Amino acid sequence: MSILTELRIAAVGDVHLGDDVQGKYRARLTGIEDRADVLLLAGDLTRHGTIAEGRLVGQEFRDLPVPVVAVLGNHDYHSDLQYEIMSELRDNGIIVLDDESAVITCRGARLGVVGGKGFGGGFAGKCASEFGEREIKNFVHHTRGIADSWQRALKELDTDYKVVLSHYSPVKETLEGEPLEIYPFLGSYLLAEAVDTVGADLILHGHAHKGAEKGMTPGGIRVRNVALPVLGRAYGIYCLSESDSC
C-alpha cells in the first residue's frame, strides 16, 4: 500500500439540488477519484429541505469511488425534516456529521472530519451575546453549544489530518462580497475560536453564495468557502501535506 504524502480533499457546498438539475451535477463528478481522495459536502444540499430533495441528493452522491462526508445547511432544515434527510443520505452510503466526528482512512493516512451545520451570531466585537430577551439568548446559546461540541470532538481526534466541515462561516474574510448587514446571519467567530483552541488543518464552509473563497482564522487556520456559486466549478480541491513526515 502506498503511503500518502498528500491528502487531496474535494469540497463543495450549496449545490441546492432540485428536479430541474437532477443528474447534471453527478455528471461533473466523473473522474473524481483521479483528482481527490475524499469529497466533503458543506450543506444546503437541497432547496426546501423536503424528503424528495433529500432522496435526490442521496442519488446524486451515492456509489462514488471516493468516500463522501456531508453536513446539512439551513435550507435542509427548512421543512423540519433534517433528521429524515440525514438518514436518507446515510442510506445512500454518505457519512453525515451532526456535530460529531468521523475518521476515514485514505491510502494509509487517517483523516478526521469534525462538523455540522454551525450557526450565526456575528464576529468578534460586532456580535450578539447571551444577554437580554430569551430569543437572543437562545440564538447565541445554539451557536455556543455547537462550537463546544466541535471543540470536544476535535480534542478527541487522534488522526494524521483534521478538517472541520461547516455550513456557516467561522470568519468574516470569506464573506467578503456579502452585505455587511447580514454577516451575523452568515456565521460566528465562536466556531473559529473553538477550532483555533484545539487546532485543525483546514476549515470548509458554504452558505455565503456571494462571499469569497479564501480566508483564515485569527489562529492561522486556512478557511475556504466552497459554496458552488463562489467556486463556479464542480468542487474545489485542497491538498494537505503531512507536516511531520520524515
Add this chain to the structure above:
Amino acid sequence: MEAPQYVAARVQRALAEDDRTHELGIRVDVRGDQLFLRGQVTGEEHRRQMERVAQEAAPELHVHNELQVVQVREPGEDEHLD
C-alpha cells in the same frame, strides 16, 4: 403610493418564504414601475419560478429577470496548503 423600498422588501421576503422558491440573498431593486431581480440560482426552472413569485408579490410592476443560473465548470487547479 407604497414606497419602493417596501415593495422590494416584500418581494425579497416572498422569494425567501414562498415554498416554490426559498431563495435568500437575491437582490431586488425597484425603479418606478420596473422591478429588477439579480443574483444566482441553481437551475433554469428555479429561475423562472423566481420571476413568477416576484410578479405575484408585485403584480403592478414590470419584472426584469436578470438572475443567472450558476455555471458549474470542470474542477480546476488543486490548491496546495502547507
